[in-house]
Amino acid sequence: MKKQDLSRRSFLKFGVAGLVAVPVAGLGWTTTAAAAERLDPESAEAQALQYVHQSEVEGQYCSNCLLYNDPSQEEWGPCAVFPGKVVAADGWCTAWVARG
Template sequence: MKRRDFLKLSAATAGATLIPVHMIQAQEEHLSPEDPQAKALKYVEDSEIEGQHCNNCIHAKGDLEAEWVGCNLFPNKQVKGSGWCSVWAARG
């Protein structure tokens, strides 16, 4: 391999590691209420408790204004912003 080719490959590889996290999160699948962990935490997609929603929970991450948000409790899955689970805690 020539040094020039090596440098091109190195630059391309380094650039790929700089992909923004929000682009990766967009590929996460939506959490199903039928998921065993979701059932254990009593997750529902539409909260029945006033003022308690996934998008205002301390465990939520990402764009909290979006319809689906990331959640620290469900890695690699997104929960519905209007949802709720038994581990809900207010954002500080």
């Protein structure tokens, strides 16, 4: 019976550790996104989607796009279209999709 208790105890320890790790991992992702390189509008990937730092399309901004991964970022934030880069919250590209 002791062996079963140890297994149950181990399971509970790992379960609690896993629950604690999830929010902590989220903090690391936010820090990584904040430290990411800004997308250069002159880069080939930006030009392919006509990305600009300042939108000229009324009501369409990166910050209100479905692909803007962190709407809480007010100046620069991650975008699913440009992994590893951050885009201007006031920016725009042809991949813009209305946030529902």
